[in-house]
Amino acid sequence: MNIDQLMHTFIAESRELLEQMESALLAAGHDGADAIDAIFRAAHTIKGSAGMFGLDPVVDFTHVAESVLDKVRAGALPFGDDLVSLLLACRDHIGALVDAVEAGTLDADAGLLAAGAPLLAALHGHLGGAPAAAAAPPATPSSAPAPAPANEHEQWHISLRFGPDVLRNGMDPLSFIRYLGQLGQVTGIATLADGLPEADEFDPESCYLGFEIGLSSSTDKATIDDVFDFVRDDCQIRILAPHSRAAEYIAWLDEVPEQRERLGEMLVRCGSVTAHELEQALAAQSAASSGGGEFVPIGAILVDQGAVRAPVVEAALAKQRQAPEPRPQQEARTVRVDADKLDRLINLVGELIIAGAGVDLVARRTDVPELLERTATLSGLVEEVRDSALQLRMVKIGATFKRFERVVHDVARELRKDIRLALSGEDAELDKTLVEKIGDPLTHLVRNAMDHGIESAELRAARGKPAQGTVALNAYHDSGSIVIEVADDGGGLNRARILAKAVERGLVEPGRALSDKEIFNLIFEPGFSTAEQVTSLSGRGVGMDVVKRNIVALRGSVDIASTEGAGTTVSVRLPLTLAIINGFQVGVGKSVFVIPMDVVEECIEFHAVPGRDYVDLRGRPLPFVRLRERFGIEGALARRQSIVVVRYGGRRAGLVVDALLGEFQTVIKPLGKVFAGARFLCGSSILGNGGVALILDVAALFAGVEHDNHDLISHRAASAARSIPCSAI
Incomplete structure (x- = not known):
């Protein structure tokens, strides 16, 4: 027998059972007996498996927790919030014991074993006896409820x-x-x-x-x-x-x-x-x-x-x-694949796309009809392979959302607030790499909403709100992106306090006019906090700037909408994948840029009007940005320029370019360290001719357009005020 392999299996299965145990504990309030049975089975299986390996600390501790659960199952012990919190702490301790087993320090870690003593004392209190009276049975692979009369x-x-x-x-x-x-x-x-x-x-x-x-x-x-x-x-x-x-x-x-x-x-x-x-x-x-x-x-x-x-x-x-005859059912077939193998597959598909682009370029240069037809067929097949490979890495965000049930439960008890978690959109899918990296930013946003957003029960009652506050997590797809919303029904952001704090810290010039969005986004500045007291959860101004930085690093953006007294919603917008996208290539001078195809609406001819930073698009003003000016590209202007109309987060703007090069599959490559701080770029791609195209960060470009427009409006207003004669005042 390969004991090391069996031990690895024990550790992996124990962690899965602990996750099931946590979910069942959090759902015990509305699932009742089924949840309690699931908790008991998880503890029972972990204890039995640990007994097979002679892991006495795990067996001894889990046996006492199992005995308490057995009393709950028999109806001899009420299953209230205090007991749920105790069993959640026991679940965490069992997880720490399993981690020690993996590290090989179970018997040597006296501090870990001592940490379980207060939990054992609390468990024995529910059993109604002294710890010595509830000694664990011999370390055997199974256990069962006490016999009946x-x-x-x-x-x-x-x-x-x-x-x-x-x-x-x-x-x-x-x-x-x-x-x-x-x-x-x-x-x-x-x-x-x-x-x-x-x-x-x-x-x-x-x-x-x-x-x-x-x-x-x-x-x-x-x-x-x-x-x-x-x-x-x-x-x-x-x-x-x-x-x-x-x-x-x-x-x-x-x-x-x-x-x-x-x-x-x-x-x-x-x-x-x-x-x-x-x-x-x-x-x-x-x-x-x-x-x-x-x-x-x-x-x-x-x-x-x-x-x-x-x-x-x-x-x-x-x-x-x-019994009636059953309807025929299609057999479900699934295969578990190592994540590293999927990553390798995606990388190979990316290289295939780049090689295919090179073949297509050669075919167009030779202008051989039969070769062009074959390359068109090949391109279509490569695109299907790409879509299928990317779909393999798509996972539902519901599993990530479920983690926050424990976060809300623990933080609510720490804050002494009654808060529930509402989930929606759990079936929305995104790349597994994004799922792994978005967990920490979302955790901070949820904790921040509970601490700063949800008021105390007394204040909510005075405002005519239910005593129980709500933090909601929602996810949905929009324009080739996934939007994750963290909303609360608390007191909302205090616009005046944020602005005053920003002026005090020198982030904003006194008297400068700012929109609500610009003021709310100030909370993402490093070290910014309006909390009057420093607590274990917040007040030091550390965290929100890290949240934004991590989201931006994933080619995403974050926005805030808030109504004072009604609540706040933080919207995180992320791309569906970090690997391969459909891109629209444009030329500016000798440079090639890629715009994600999902945000492109249309292309129109650009007619410049001196002194105007917008164009009339079917009776509506469309602000635009010249990519040549934004990136400082030198050279003669093209005789005929175009505007690419893009939409992002419900807003539209135009990008002025010299040439429209068409739609291409784009393999996203990270920028080198030299360009790590470059604004308005989120990656690069290799072209079929071996050249490099830069992928535009549409969210950053939108922010730049809005910032420039606001500064221009403020400057024009100030100039107009200075031009008014004193006699007219």
Whole structure:
């Protein structure tokens, strides 16, 4: 056995179970018993797996948490907010223990083990006993709820045959038998030694024993079967139910609604057969059929194996015949692929696009019709491959949104505010690389909305608002981008306070007229804060500037809309992918620029009017920016210039260019360190002729246009004021 590989599997599965445990804890308020069962199963599985590896600190701690959950399941302990918070803290501690297992420091990290002591004390308080009274059971691979009163017990018969390698694989057969005592009372054991070889053939590392066990318990068959989960491959097990159980199974089959199921699935659902017994019966049926023997029904095999009684099988068959015929369903087929392999595929597709562009350029130069036709076909196929490859990396943002349920729960308790999280648009998809990088900025925005946005319950009541505040996360697609909104129904931004703070810090000249958007965007300046007190969450002016910087680094933008007294909405706009886009190439002098095709609306001829920084587009003014002036490109002006009309975030503007070169697939390459600080650019691309085209940052260009227009308006207003004669005042 490869222990390192098994340990890696244990760590990965434990982390998945801890995520499920956290989600179930946060949903326990409205999911009820189902959520509590899910929490218990997660803790139960982690404890059993840790016991298999001898990870006693994990087993001991998880056992106490499991005991508390068992009382909750039995209805003996109310499941309130305080207990949810305690169990969330326990979940975090178990996660820290698993991390220590991965690092190999579990036994050496005394501080980590000591950190669990207050949690254990709180758990024991819910159990109603001292810690010593709730000692953990032996480290075995499974656990189960406490047995019911003796008068409800029934007699089970368990037949065990351990395989010869069970000891070599680190398992103690007797520990499993002893553990059955936690499910009820072991009423009898018969040891079978008929498998013992002659003395000269005896191997002390092999197991030759079998056992016949009587168990008096009120548990079900699946729970007994779970005890042997981690030794299943090294043993043969038969569990014979009490006679009264057969009547219960038949009654269950009579009560359930008619639905078309396989016989084995029905028997597993009612509890008369375990999944393992069904697998063995199916394997026996398959072996008999492949050997040319007569087909034997699965029910007959299960009866012959002693897994179920014949009346139960007959009742299941009768129920099966009553069910309507099912509609044919298409089989779902999925394959898990390493993310690095996907990245490699995307890189190769990018190189294929660049090579295809070079071939297309050569074909157009040679002007051979047949070659042009072939290259056009090739370009279409490459585009389909590109779209399919990019789709493989697209993931739903819902998983990222779900993480904030815990953030809102913990921060709300810390702030002593009643705040709920509302989610929408979880099905919106974006590149997995963006999902990985957007988590931290969104976390800061959510925490900021809870701390600065949502008022106290008293203030909300005075303003006529519900006592419970709301933070909403929403995502949707717009113009080739994904927009993520973080909104709150709190007090909104105080325009006057922000402006006064900006003037005080020298960010704005006194008396300068600013729009609401410009004032609100001041909160993204480094070190800017209007908080009157410094808390553990905010007040130091650190964070919002980092949020904007991280979003801009992803070729995105961030905007704020706020109404004082009603709430604030922060909109983060990101590209759907960071790899390959459809781009519209334009020429300015000898330079080539790429505009993302998703923002391009139309192209029109440009007629310059001296002194005017806009054009009339069908009766509406369209502000524009000359790329030649923006990038300081020298050379003679083209005799005929054009305007590319672009739309971004609900706004429109024009880009004045010398030449329109058309639509091309664009492979995005990062800018070198020399150009890292260049404004209005977000990347580069290699052209078919080997040249380099610069990809325009449309969001930055829009901000530049608005800034220039506002400065121009302010300058004209100031000039007009200075030109008014004193006698006219």
